[in-house]
Amino acid sequence: MAKRFSTGRIKTHRVYTVWEVSDVLGCHRQTVIRWIKHGGLIADTSSKPWLIEGRDLKAFLGARQTKARCKLALxxxxxxxxxxxxxxxxxxxxxxxxxxxxxxxxxxxxxxxxxxxxxxxxxxxxxxxxxxxxxxxxxNPRLVSRVDPPSNVTLEQEAKPHGKAQQG
Ligand SMILES: [Zn+2]
Structure with a gap:
């Protein structure tokens, strides 16, 4: 029996890496890779890291669970x-x-x-x-234009005020 995964934490409009999908679903990343390679989960594999759209992941898991109950007509x-x-x-x-x-x-x-x-x-x-x-x-070239910035780029902004301490 296929394990059921909750889709509640998946954000439809987010783009996920394989690592993030395995984290959100609590499954092994090899499982996610297998879904992409053999299971029909749509991912942009044209560059690393592979990117999966939240809505594709939701649809994939929904169809997968439906398939476990009844066969979805073509x-x-x-x-x-x-x-x-x-x-x-x-x-x-x-x-x-x-x-x-x-x-x-x-x-x-x-x-x-x-x-x-x-x-x-x-x-x-x-x-x-x-x-x-x-x-x-x-x-549709949509995925290509929505690629997230590389994860090694820090987007945090310095919160500290820049001005030098005023010394009397
Ligand atoms: Zn409906």
């Missing part, structure tokens, strides 16, 4: 709002290529309007397109 996404699998509203979804073999399927939840997304294999795209209408988009 053309269904896990809605974080409903906490249930949903078919994209209007049977319309976007596919954004992320790696040569996988990408992100995105659609709106028909119940609550939440933007849902999940990682799908490029090879599964045709099967998904048989069920719903999928618009294929080019890779």
């Amino acid at each position: 053309h269904h996404c896990y809605c974080l709002g409903c906490k249930a699998p949903q078919e994209p509203d209007g049977k319309i979804a976007d596919y954004v290529q992320q790696t040569p073999v996988s990408g992100r399927l995105m659609g709106l939840c028909p119940s609550c309007g939440t933007l849902m997304n999940k990682v799908v294999r490029r090879a599964d795209l045709e099967a998904i397109r048989a069920k719903i209408e999928v618009t294929v988009q080019k890779a």
